[in-house]
Amino acid sequence: MRRFTSTLAAGLLFALTACGGNEPAAPAVSKTSSSPEPVATTSNPSSPTPTDTTYEVGETAKVTTDDAAFTVAALAYTQPAKGPQPPDPATQGGDVWATVEAKVCSVSGDTFTVSQFPWSLAYTDGTVVKVTGSTGGDLPKPEFPMDQPVKNGRCVKGKIPFPVMNNIWPERVVYAPETLSANPVEWTVPKQ
Template sequence: MDAQELRAADDAASSTTPGGFMRSRTVIAAAMLLAVTACGSGGRAEPSSTVTVTRTVAPTAASTQPSPDVFALGEVWEFASKESVSGDESFQGTAVVLAYEQGFSSAGSASEEAGEAGYEWAYAEVKVCVGNGVFLDADTTWILYYSDGSRIERSSSAYADFPKPAYPSEVSVTAGKCARGKIAYPVPSDKRPKSVLYAPPGLKKPVEWTVPEA
């Protein structure tokens, strides 16, 4: 091998070694970054003050259900279904309890409806929106839950002076639309419910929104 060939071989070796080392470091760094990302994704994300809190479950009997979530008023629950074997259309949407108020006045008597003294009127304001498909809902799917295990369903009355707008007794919510309104309940005047439960057909475990103390 002459001097020119030796210089060429030497140049090739020197250019290969640093380049190969840099590529190795790049691959190792990328692998470490992937490992950190994968580990981090398994943790619970801390939402910033500008992030809307949402959680996702699927209200279908055939789908896997996570443990029931408990939300604060105003937090949004996302839901979705898969197309069934019968060909029913799939749907996707959100539900939320916006407010709970107790002690409003009405011409009708809450104690009379409850069948005992010491009752007053309360309402929960709720909202359901659908992104795609069609979702059927009713005011009977929203129930007040108390710490002693008792539950109160919506009023069987519909007095003209109940808070408006009233949530529909039955509603078919289509893609891009929402249903929002207030549901009245006859409740004991000396205590407040622990939460508002949402239990539409097909959901194995109700979704729950905590009612704050007065």
């Protein structure tokens, strides 16, 4: 069976868990190309084994649970992001915006909802920068959606803004929804 995949799911597993009543088994995670071509599924959700959970920016991870299969990708990292008014270091913790261009595709299963909240930036000193939850206004476009339903066979894509200090570069982009019972999926950020 061939399945189409691409990037970014946030509230996917939350929605599936809330609807299913049973806790999903730990998802199997595997590496696929970042091209939008169909990818064959070979993982068995009843005996998941997370593998290859660290990727290069641009690569796509395939996640399979008992209730769904989807792909998630950090397609690009930009720092500083041009255009928006800079964040306020006193209230948002950074002096420039950085963006992760992310994509999530539903491969199989029920409709689920995505958001920006499962995404973060990780630094070598242990610091983690999370999204602000702010949308609209002058934030980099196109924005990755908040609370957007994704039907089977459909994808969502957009930029996720992070308030960061311009002189410090993150080590990894991390995708870790609370309901993902496997290791977080991570992408290595290219050196500055």
